[in-house]
Amino acid sequence: NAGVTQTPKFQVLKTGQSMTLQCAQDMNHNSMYWYRQDPGMGLRLIYYSASEGTTDKGEVPNGYNVSRLNKREFSLRLESAAPSQTSVYFCASSRTSGPQHFGDGTRLSIL
Amino acid sequence: TQLLEQSPQFLSIQEGENLTVYCNSSSVFSSLQWYRQEPGEGPVLLVTVVTGGEVKKLKRLTFQFGDARKDSSLHITAAQPGDTGLYLCAGGSGGSNYKLTFGKGTLLTVNP
Numbered sequence: 659n660a661g662v663t664q665t666p667k668f669q670v671l672k673t674g675q676s677m678t679l680q681c682a683q684d685m686n687h688n689s690m691y692w693y694r695q696d697p698g699m700g701l702r703l704i705y706y707s708a709s710e711g712t713t714d715k716g717e718v719p720n721g722y723n724v725s726r727l728n729k730r731e732f733s734l735r736l737e738s739a740a741p742s743q744t745s746v747y748f749c750a751s752s753r754t755s756g757p758q759h760f761g762d763g764t765r766l767s768i769l
Numbered sequence: 770t771q772l773l774e775q776s777p778q779f780l781s782i783q784e785g786e787n788l789t790v791y792c793n794s795s796s797v798f799s800s801l802q803w804y805r806q807e808p809g810e811g812p813v814l815l816v817t818v819v820t821g822g823e824v825k826k827l828k829r830l831t832f833q834f835g836d837a838r839k840d841s842s843l844h845i846t847a848a849q850p851g852d853t854g855l856y857l858c859a860g861g862s863g864g865s866n867y868k869l870t871f872g873k874g875t876l877l878t879v880n881p
Contacts, residue, residue, distance in 0.1 A: 662811070700874050701812070702871075703868060703869075716868070750811070752867075755800075758802075758812075763811055
């Protein structure tokens with residue numbers, strides 16, 4: 659009964675390093691999403707994938723790239739990490755217009 | 770850009786009190802969802818409302834969608850410490866490219 663699984667749970671990077679955040683869902687959902695959550699800012703959409711093979715920019719896409727590897731997996735890549743990208747990152751999935759199911763987040767600190 | 774204004778941002782009350790959280794926008798949404806988030810976890814869906822004027826009850830929680838589908842409220846009766854958490858409203862829009870716009874959240878603390 660995993661739902662949405664995110665890895666890693668915690669990560670510390672140095673400025674300029676790159677990394678990929680992984681997300682997988684086992685609910686056969688078409689749509690997947692990446693958000694960042696910062697104090698006082700709520701959840702902001704970075705990228706989303708309405709269906710396998712498609713990706714679109716959200717509200718705050720700069721500095722990020724995504725890959726919808728298959729129906730189950732949607733990864734988020736930081737090519738050159740910056741301190742402003744310190745945040746908690748959430749992946750979510752849903753049926754096309756259904757409620758979203760969230761993972762437990764990746765806490766990322768960039769020094 | 771669609772925006773959802775959520776108020777209050779913080780709320781600290783005593784066990785047994787009632788409270789209302791508001792979610793307002795100038796935009797029309799096709800649906801409105803409420804989530805609750807606990808520390809160290811992702812948001813969890815409480816309810817979805819889709820029809821203007823709709824009222825849904827979930828035990829001591831009452832959710833209402835405005836007639837014009839631009840605003841919503843969450844009312845908690847006789848709050849308990851277990852209700853403590855971050856409450857998020859989210860408006861849904863778009864057809865095949867459906868996505869949510871989140872409010873900034875209301876951090877509720879219920880003191881025993």
